Amino acid sequence: MHITLESDYALRIVLCLVREKKRLDAKTISEHTCVTLRFALKILRKLVAGGIVKSFKGTQGGYELAKKPEEISLKDVIETVEGTYCLSRCLQDDYECSRGKSGICCFQKAFDEISTLVQERLQHYNFGMLKDDF
């Protein structure tokens, strides 16, 4: 019931790019964030696919932010890495809830409210606010 380590690493990586304010190659990012090179590369690919980071191939290549820090929320990064947040599986479209015949159980409303709240808060915090906060 946690944010995964992978999300945590992704947040560090984005923070690293926010702070350095320039193009960085994967090796440098790996060193700054204490995430292994291979794993950092994998996460960076997800961030690129999610439109949070831009990549440049070849010598002098590397990664830059694709948006301004204040346009990148915790939600953007976390959901790019691990998909939409939901508190219980019964909120997922493909989940067959064995409790209710109707497909709607008494817990669903509560879980849905809480998941929405979490998403809203994760959306609220962005890297513009967070960057100097160490």
Next chain:
Amino acid sequence: MHITLESDYALRIVLCLVREKKRLDAKTISEHTCVTLRFALKILRKLVAGGIVKSFKGTQGGYELAKKPEEISLKDVIETVEGTYCLSRCLQDDYECSRGKSGICCFQKAFDEISTLVQERLQHYNFGMLKDDF
């Protein structure tokens, strides 16, 4: 980043006891909730230890609620089964955050706020409110 299936089963089990309003043995609970007998027994032990359910040994034994439905929150059940909710490991006492030398990182405040919010909401919903809601 989910409530586990085990918590989900625990909620069903408590709901079953709330609805039946009488002492039930593990086999009956298992049948009503579609949780295997062995696993239901395991979860019931946690619920007993957590003070949510009372157990009675021997013939005519079984389980009853230890409190009124309105005194049992979602939080009570979920935390009994899987421990305190926290969004990120960096909120756990024993977690060594490799980001900040100070032990406090810029994400911690946000995660802490959100975790608190989730706990508050889970506390708010109780089985008195939920029981008839199918």
Next chain:
DNA sequence: TGAAAAGAGTAGTAAATTAGTATAAATAAT
């Protein structure tokens, strides 16, 4: 133009967590 320095893609393995089972012992009622 081709070697070097990057990232991209795919597939795999290892570790951790979650889910579930087996077995033997203890207890209470009759």
Next chain:
DNA sequence: ATTATTTATACTAATTTACTACTCTTTTCA
């Protein structure tokens, strides 16, 4: 005593998370 129940401990299986290996493609620049 016997039977129906819970308790306790330890185990195994399945799933998810974390991480690695290898090969390919692209870009730069001597």
